[in-house]
Amino acid sequence: MARPRTFDEDRALDAAMRAFWANGYEATSTQDLCEATGLGRSSIYNTFSSKRDLFRRSLDRYNELMTVPQVALLEDPELPPLERVRLLLARVVDGEFENRPQGRSLGCLTVNTVVELAGRDPEAAGVLEQDQEVRLAALSAAIGAGQRAGEIAARREAGELARFVNAVIAGMRVAAKGGADRAAVEAIAATAVDALTP
């Protein structure tokens, strides 16, 4: 029927996502995206209709890669709830200290985008809020289960503790991006876990 593509759309999306992840939306030019994906401008604009759309899809892809497994971990019935939270934090630490292209963490595309765009791009803000709600719900459920099992302190509501853990995760990512070493970030996580134990 017609000429087929010589590239894989998902691989291109992943490459674009990494570029946005590393440098943010504004600082990633269409030229950068061409180089990161190995595609020509035409192919990019033919496949993804604009830089903005490509970013939006990158954000969705990132959430799919990160939030989905994190939620799965938080809902794992094989593990005690507090252990799920602990493993979640450990996973965040690992994520910050692997794949450091220039010796510094990429941070988290979600956090990066909240900081860069949430204040002036309502659509991006909406995507981010929705993703955050999903994460908060999973965290809250795990923490509530832990409270009922007596292994997580009950002096605050599960929803509040979930927000707390979520904020600590963001703080760990900022710390890592700011140059903190692994031990420092691990100590932050451990202190947060302390705060959850009775």
Add this chain to the structure above:
Amino acid sequence: MARPRTFDEDRALDAAMRAFWANGYEATSTQDLCEATGLGRSSIYNTFSSKRDLFRRSLDRYNELMTVPQVALLEDPELPPLERVRLLLARVVDGEFENRPQGRSLGCLTVNTVVELAGRDPEAAGVLEQDQEVRLAALSAAIGAGQRAGEIAARREAGELARFVNAVIAGMRVAAKGGADRAAVEAIAATAVDALTP
């Protein structure tokens, strides 16, 4: 001798700082800076030599406005150490929920800049790291004093707890920028204080 300026350099710097604070470095154009300061291009380039330099001075100015009083609070001998930390967190909450031009927090220029620039601008990263060290030292000193006084838990080193508090502050700012309401951010702060009490 010569024609005097019709504007105040410090006011212009403050206006520029606010522009960078609201939109970040990349997304703030020189035109935006002209409009924010009310100056012409020539006046800006005559006074501050480049956009980059103006940003750097904005960063210094921000640190002067924020870090200096925060450190003063943390060193206030009139207050019990834990109370200093509590007040610091309260001040952060207040900062996030006043001056919200478009109904959303500006966040914190330091956090915003860590996320946007630390990975690819070594000079900015250096300024940020130095400021962070100052804040961490003050936090660590206050927490250490609280531990010796028995009002702050001693199961972790003061330096680790300082990093923890610092990360929570960053997390609160990200949460606020992401749309969290005041009660949610206050709960994060209160939970962090819980983590410090024995």
Add this chain to the structure above:
DNA sequence: CTTGTTTTGAACCGATCCATCCAAAACTAT
């Protein structure tokens, strides 16, 4: 008022921005 210096606004600069266009190439289905 003249002289000397600085500020100021507007025009201007090359570079780069995101995006489009188009013709040649590449492939399938007939």
Add this chain to the structure above:
DNA sequence: ATAGTTTTGGATGGATCGGTTCAAAACAAG
């Protein structure tokens, strides 16, 4: 082969980017 469709690379477009230049304007000092 041929026809039909899509991809592809390169050229191109208008807008905006950060930054410079320059002459007119505005003031202080003599």
